[in-house]
Amino acid sequence: MNETVISVRNLTKCFGSFRAVDGITFDVGRGEIFGFLGANGAGKTTAMRMLCGLSCPTSGSGTVAGFDVLREGERIKRHIGYMSQRFSLYDDLTVLENIRLYAGIYGLSHRQTLRRTAELFARLDFRKERNQLVGALPLGYKQKLAFSVATLHSPEIVFLDEPTGGVDPLTRRQFWELIYETAAAGTTVFVTTHYMDEAEYCSRVSVMVDGQIRALDTPAALKCRFRAESMDEVFRLLAREAKRGD
């Protein structure tokens, strides 16, 4: 593995007596597409929120982009992008206004903003929609826009929380092309998903069960280890042990 950008040791998050994330340990290298799998309630989103500085770990340690997860949350935020499970751009602003807002927040210069916006519209083929209110866009467009905003400032790592939930297969395909392009440009992609075919596209995959990481390897190695045909089977074998329901 080349240079490490995320390194986590025994990271734990408790809500009362409930251990949502229970001592997870892993490393992610630069330029990887790191798949983060798990059933609903396994603790994926909680773990991701800790890495993004949205949630404070109860114990354990970790660094993201070279900064400490416990103490340097705000500095991490300069170097990461995040796309939440729930669409969270402003519905009552236009596409362009949303982009300019986040460009401004991340401190992109005027020239950088123009260049990035032009690139983005060309890549998404979004020219017509630029002055439409975001709330009026179809879901697939919204997801692509959210991804583009999350990578607007060319972050070192982008965190995607179930980015393709609820969109059609064609859009999912296009979305993964965006992810590949981004990874090829050197951005690390940390992605949670429910779709096992998507897991196959990842360079490495971890499977969380009941707040713990049960398996972590390349998809090929995992299939080999569990003597499974597909990632789907691997996942079902592991998820069967889960004690937590939804």
Place this chain on the structure above:
Amino acid sequence: MGNFGSFIKKETLHILRDRRTMLVVLLIPVVLMTLFGFAISTEINNIDVAVVAPHRTESVRQAVERMASNPYCTFKGYIPSDEIDRVLRRGEASAVAVFAADYDRIAAMPAPAEPAVQLIFDASNTNTAMSGAAYLQSILTGASAQASPVEMRLLYNPQMRSAYNFVPGIMGMIFILICALMTSVSIVREKENGTMEVLLVSPVRPMRIVLAKLVPYFMLSCINLATILLLAAYALDVPLSGSAGAIIAVSLLYLVLALALGLLISTLAEKQIVALIISAMLLMMPIVMLSGMLFPVENMPAVLQAISYIVPARWYIEAIRKLMIEGLPFAAVWREVLILLAMTVVFIVVSVKKFNDKLE
């Protein structure tokens, strides 16, 4: 009926879990009753008075002494006559008593031809100026002045405490707040989050789902009703003179009305903020202002009196006032009850119709 029960349980848990809102809802009546009952009063019981006296003769000093020793007055000291405006403007005193230069001579006359004292009030506080004039005049003229030709007493409330007056008003306000505002917001919230759709596709009849949302708020309001009546009876000594049953009956009718109103608002508003503003600004304001809670309806211009007829709280407050304070029997409020009943029916019919229209 089984799943109706489980819906009610879900809604109740929902509310119980939000401790802070619960606490506020249960505390509001207590705080309001305490504030109105013990903290605030429209009566003036203190006037800060400064004195201008060109000659501080013995009789002037006696008059000032009478004022200073009166529990309603605070003597703020002697000031020169060119300081009057400054003292009043800075709020250091709310009245200045200016004694005439020849006070002794005038005061000694059996039927004085000119005033001996001029009272100057800071009338920017109209209340103080109005009531203060009467207080100060009676103090300064003292017991020696001729007795008044009239004796006055107030019925039902001889201590003149306004303590009784506000209780019906508080009831009118709190129930609208909890039933109309809380229910409308909680229903619209489910609409906004999309959880309403999930519930509506379930096999339960849609109206039942909405009814289940209303039940916990109804129960909360009943707790508040009990709190208010107990506080009124035991803390404020409002004589509930045998009318408790009628008060509770009318209040329950009003609760249903308020819930129907909340339901109506929730069918009209798509966003929580709209429901909140409709309930808070377009419902609460008229209730506080037009229902006769703080300001008597009969003093208002005819147009506003006409508007007040459509404010449900007005009729409720009037009914409760008759029952609770005047101790009249239930028969005395049949008109108010009929009007409330009619309003309730209208609100229910309109909101059910609107609700069903939305579903189709």
Place this chain on the structure above:
Amino acid sequence: MRTLSVLLQKEFRQLSRNKFVPKVIVLFPIMVMLVIPWVTTMDVRNVGVTVVDDNRSTLSRRLVDNIDASEYLSVIAVCDDYAAALALLEAGETDAILEIPDDCESSLLEGRLKKMNISANGVNAMKGSLGSRYLMGAIAQTLAEVQAEKGLPASVEPTVVRNFYNPTLEYRNYMVPALMIMLLVMICGFLPALNLVGEKETGTIEQINVTPVGRFTFTLAKLIPFWLVGLVVLSIAMLLARGVYALSPAGSVAGIYAAALLFVLTMSGLGVAIANKSDTMQQAMFVMFFIVIIFILMSGLLTPIDSMPAWAQKITLFLPPRYFIEIMRSIYLKGATFGDLWHDFAALGVFAVVFDLIAVAAYKKRS
């Protein structure tokens, strides 16, 4: 600074696109300023009087006529016995009962007037006491007339009253500045709170929280728009006060705006702080409502602080509207200057700083 400016652009765009809020900002002050002053008139009119006339003399008839002719009073009925009058009072037909004793006229002529009785409905204490005072005034005037005609000795009131700053004792002049404050409390307290909780409920704040935007900058971007909204609301209210009620500030307008700026910052800071600690609009609304009701009832807006018991007066020291109402009434009616009011301004300034710092501190980007 750049971050603040893009955030402010966003807030203003959202505000201008909202279908509802701008209407509230304009229409609510208009509605309140046009309606409420008429409601809050304290000069009690239409006091209904029922006379129990046991005397049936020239004097008693003259009393009845004079009472009925009075601007505020009207005679509902003349009864023979008290029970009938009381029934009218209980039915709400009349507000006060005047009993004229059977030897009223003769006792007046003999110079030892027998007392008359007024019994007023005390349910509405204000109407009861003011109404009886009017009634007493009408009686005293009639008696004085009769005394003068009969050549009986009469006397001048030993004191005269002058009212500064509001010579006609117009209650409206007292209420209008208070209404402006209520408007600012409601609009600049509730709207920022609802706005921020709204961002929480839709989840948009989460996208902001993963950016490096500063807590202070973000809070400021939430406060500043309502600063302007507050000034708009105040300006509408002041124009209406001038146009409709002919009430203009006796003192400096700049002083009013300066105080309003501090006050709005305090209120919106409070709103933002509460929103930061709330998860739902309902929750924020109720906590806000709780605080606002204490502010409005206890800070001397509607009832004098001097009339409160000592413990309640101490509480008022911690209520920001108390200082603002002092400033507003003093400048509006008394023409007070900054020099007269500097301690109230200082108190408001302290509140603004403290509440806004609490708002910043309550904003947690990380849970």
